Amino acid sequence: MDFDLPEDLKLLRQAIHEFAVKEIAPIAREIDEQERVPFETLRKAAELGLLGVPFPEKYGGAEAGIMGYCILMEEINRYCASTATIIGAHTQLCGMSVYLDGSEEQRQRYLPAMCAGEKLGAWALTEPNAGSDAAHIRTTAELRGDEWVLNGSKMWITNGSFADIIVVFCGNQ
Numbered sequence: 001m002d003f004d005l006p007e008d009l010k011l012l013r014q015a016i017h018e019f020a021v022k023e024i025a026p027i028a029r030e031i032d033e034q035e036r037v038p039f040e041t042l043r044k045a046a047e048l049g050l051l052g053v054p055f056p057e058k059y060g061g062a063e064a065g066i067m068g069y070c071i072l073m074e075e076i077n078r079y080c081a082s083t084a085t086i087i088g089a090h091t092q093l094c095g096m097s098v099y100l101d102g103s104e105e106q107r108q109r110y111l112p113a114m115c116a117g118e119k120l121g122a123w124a125l126t127e128p129n130a131g132s133d134a135a136h137i138r139t140t141a142e143l144r145g146d147e148w149v150l151n152g153s154k155m156w157i158t159n160g161s162f163a164d165i166i167v168v169f170c171g172n173q
Helices: 007-034 038-047 065-077 081-101 103-113
Strands: 121-124 139-146 147-151 167-168
Touching: 007 038, 007 065, 007 081, 038 081, 065 081, 081 103, 081 121, 081 167, 103 167
Parallel strands: 121 167
Antiparallel strands: 139 147
16 A cells, blocks of 8 residues: 655645745744734735645645645644644635535635635634534524624633634534
8 A cells, every 4th residue: 555645745845834934933932922913924824835735726625635734733743833723724624614614605705705714714613601612602603684793701712803704613502
């Protein structure tokens, strides 16, 4: 059985590795100590297409699928878990939720801006009384006219303090 990566994923790994060594490793300690979001690094990652690695080209992605995403996370995590967590919440938790469960209109509206790094994403599941147990969340969503009204509370929303797009898990009344 051959466990080697296909050539396109080897090239992706090399590009991500070079990016991480040049752009992430030198500031990893600083961003952790200062507890800051490395927006400058996220912009550079977006320019290289790294924020859209798993998504189809039609949404601005690199079309590298889940294997490409795993390579992205492995290489970024080698140098900075904080940066990898930010990218992971943006790409996998928020972006993949839109891709897998959003309508085509939502995919076209949100994913190109997310892949380009123009909009950053977050994912709101965890609640004070339910933790991350989605079956016991209490936050509700109610359609009132043309707007959804959310009632409840969330916590520990990675990227929540700066995200432009947040996927919020809730039930209907």
